[in-house]
Amino acid sequence: MSNEHVVSCEDVEMYVLGGMDDEDKLAFEAHLASCAACRSKMEELSALFNIMPLTVEPVAPPSGMKARILAAVADADRASSREASSSSLEEEKETMSSEVKPVIDMPPAQSLSKQQTKSWMTPLLAGAAAALLVVSGVLYQQVGRLNGDSDKLAAQVQQLQQQLAAAEQPSSGIQVNHVVSLTPAIPDIVAQGLATIVMDANGLHLIVQAENLPKLANDEAFQVWLLKEGKPVNAGTFLTNDGTGALYYTFKPDEYDQIAITHEPDAKGLQPRGEIVLAGKLVAG
C-alpha cells in the first residue's frame, strides 16, 4: 500500500504547486526531511509561489463585507470563550476532518482539549526559551538536545542513528525501519515533525523530532503518544528550544499503529489532555 506512493526528487514541483493528495504529500514530506536538494529547491519555488496570489485580477469585495466579517470573528470568539463549549473550535475540528482525514482518533484528547483552549489562545510568551530536552520516567532515555533547524533535520536523524549504533552494537545490527512524517492535526499549525523508527536487537527505537512547535507557557510540555487501535501509551515528554524538540523511546515491535504529539498543561499526564499538534501513522513493516 505504501508502495503506491513512491515519491522522488522529481516530485518537488508537484508538491509546491499543490497537486498531491494527502498520502503523496505525507510521503513527499518524509522524503523532504532527508533530501537537502529538495529542501533548497522547495525554498526557491516557494518564493515563486508567494507571488502567485498577486497575479489575479483585482475584484471589488461585496459592500459591507468588512463589517460582516469582523462581526463574525467577534461572534466566533464569544462563542469559543463561552465556558467549556467552544463552538468555533468544534467548527475548526469539523472543517479539519473534512479537509484532512484525521490521522488519529483520540477521544480523551478531544474531550479535554476544550479546557486547553485557553492556553492556546493566550500568547505563549513566557517560557519561550525553554531549554533542554526533558525526559521523565524509566522507559525512555535522553539522547541529547537537538536544536537544529529544518536544514539539519536529516543530519540529526543520521547522527542519532549513528549514536544508537555506537551505543548498542556494531552498525550492521541497525536498520532504519521507516521514517514517518508527522503532520499538524490542526490545519493552521506550521509545526512539522519526523518520527524515525530504528530497529536493532534490542527492539524498536523511536526518534521523534519536531520543529515550529507552538511556544510553551509555564509548566506546559509536549508529550508523545504511541497508539494501538486508538489507545494511547505515553512515550515521553519533551520541551522545546525555539520551537524545536526531540525525544527518544524504545519499544517492542509491532505494538503501535499511530503516533501523536500533544501540547500538555504539564509533563505529568498519564493520558493525553491537550490538543494534538502533530500526528502520523506507523504503518506496519
Next chain:
Amino acid sequence: MGESASDELLIRLIAERDSAALEQLYDRYERQVYAFVFRIVRDAMASEEVVQELFIRVWNSAGRLRTDEAAGKISSWIFTIARNLSIDWLRKHGRKPLETKEEGALEREAAPYSTEQEVEHKMLGEQMKEALGELNEDQKQVVELIYFMGYTQQEVSQRHDIPLGTVKSRVRLALTQLRKKFDSTWKEGASP
C-alpha cells in the same frame, strides 16, 4: 495605529486578542485575499464565506504562529490558508465549468493601489503574470487545473486523459520555466 505596523507585530497583537490589530490586518489584505479567493471559487457569496473563515482562523491561530525572523512570511501563511479553504469549498460544492465567465470581471476595481506594499505586490504580480503568459498551453492548463482549481495530479490525469507521467513533467517544466523567467525579470527590475 501606525500604517507601518509590520504583519508580524499585528499577528502578535492579534494573539493578545487585539481586535484593532485584526482590523488593520484585514484592511491590509482584504482586496488581495478576496480577489485570490474569488479567482479560485468564482462566486462572490462563496468568496466572502471563505474570507470570513480565513479571518476566524487568523484570529484563533495567531497565538500559535511564529513571528520571529526564521518563520515564514505572514502573507504566504495567509494565502496558503486562503487557497486551502477555497479548494475545500470547491471540493464540497463543485467547480464551475472552465468556460463560465467570471462574474466579477464586470466589477473590476479601478481603485488605486495606495500603500507601498500594494504597489510592490502589484508589480510583482504583473511580472509573474507575464511569466505565466509565456508558458505553453499544456503548461498553462496544468497550472490552472492544479493550482487554481485544486485538482490533484491523479485527477488531472484521469479527467483529461493525460498520462500521470506527462502531467508531472508538464508541471516540472512549467515551474522550471517560471522560475527562470521570473529570476531574470527579478534581477533586471525590482529590488529584493
